[in-house]
Amino acid sequence: MTLALAEHELLLVRHGETAWSLSGQHTGRTDIPLTANGRAVAAALAPVLAPLHLAAVLCSPLSRARTTCDLAGLGHEARIDGDLSEWDYGDYEGLTTDAIHSRAPGWLLFRDGCPGGESPEAIGARVDRLLGRLRGGTATGPVALFAHGHVLRVLAARWLGLPVRQGAGFLLDTATLSVLSHYRGDPAIRCWNAPIGL
Numbered sequence: 001m002t003l004a005l006a007e008h009e010l011l012l013v014r015h016g017e018t019a020w021s022l023s024g025q026h027t028g029r030t031d032i033p034l035t036a037n038g039r040a041v042a043a044a045l046a047p048v049l050a051p052l053h054l055a056a057v058l059c060s061p062l063s064r065a066r067t068t069c070d071l072a073g074l075g076h077e078a079r080i081d082g083d084l085s086e087w088d089y090g091d092y093e094g095l096t097t098d099a100i101h102s103r104a105p106g107w108l109l110f111r112d113g114c115p116g117g118e119s120p121e122a123i124g125a126r127v128d129r130l131l132g133r134l135r136g137g138t139a140t141g142p143v144a145l146f147a148h149g150h151v152l153r154v155l156a157a158r159w160l161g162l163p164v165r166q167g168a169g170f171l172l173d174t175a176t177l178s179v180l181s182h183y184r185g186d187p188a189i190r191c192w193n194a195p196i197g198l
Contacts, residue, residue: 003048005142005179009190010134011052012155012178013146015060015068016042021174024096027148028089028117031063038064041175044196045072048177055141060084060148068175069146078146083130086148090117109150110168120164123151127158149174156180159187 005011016038020027034042049072059069059078062085069075092100092114100107113119118126134143145152153167159180160166172178172193181190 003052003177003179005052005054006181007055007141008182009142010159010180011054011142011144012152012180013045013068013072013144014149014152014172014174014176014178015062015064015146016071016175018064018174020094021149025094026089026092026096026100027064028086028093029062030093034064034067038174039067039071041196042068042071045175045177048196049073049144052144053141054144056137056143057146058084058143059146060086060151062086062148065146065148072146074144074146081130083126084145084147084151087123087150087154088114088117090114092117108165108168110154110165123154124158124164127151127154127164131155131158152178156189156192160189161187 016034018027018032018034018038020032056079057069057074057077058081059065061080061082069078110120149172153170153172154164156170157164157167170192173195175196177191177194179191181188
């Protein structure tokens, strides 16, 4: 895969596979490691990302994102940014969607949030704060963001000016690349959920 980025584009990198991403458990603030496969696929990102001239690399403080960034060859450039942390699932941390539905039938994260965790409004404000810094910053090139599935889906929705709830429409697999760009001056998505195969 060959990747080229324009000056004001954002490269989104979801962390590699974990045991909980395999089992479908909601992994917010629980800091679990990558699986062996997750580490291998994260390392496969390195030759794709190495030729890029990035103005900045930002990374979630959680180890699964930091390890992905390190294995992808960009850990030495990364700045930790707490606004890239995954959605705080509160009482639903570690539960599968089926287990949550047994407690709250019809529950949808992007609409309902999590008791004891973050609401859609709270994560939306956090993502908007991050986007405000990125849009108002002095970066003179593309920026890479290493983070998590749900926060990156919210980021894509807010990039386009959509409500947080619309993040539900942006499915995102582990260790994938997405590019947020512009079309004739308006925010656009150039690439979404592109896998890196071994």
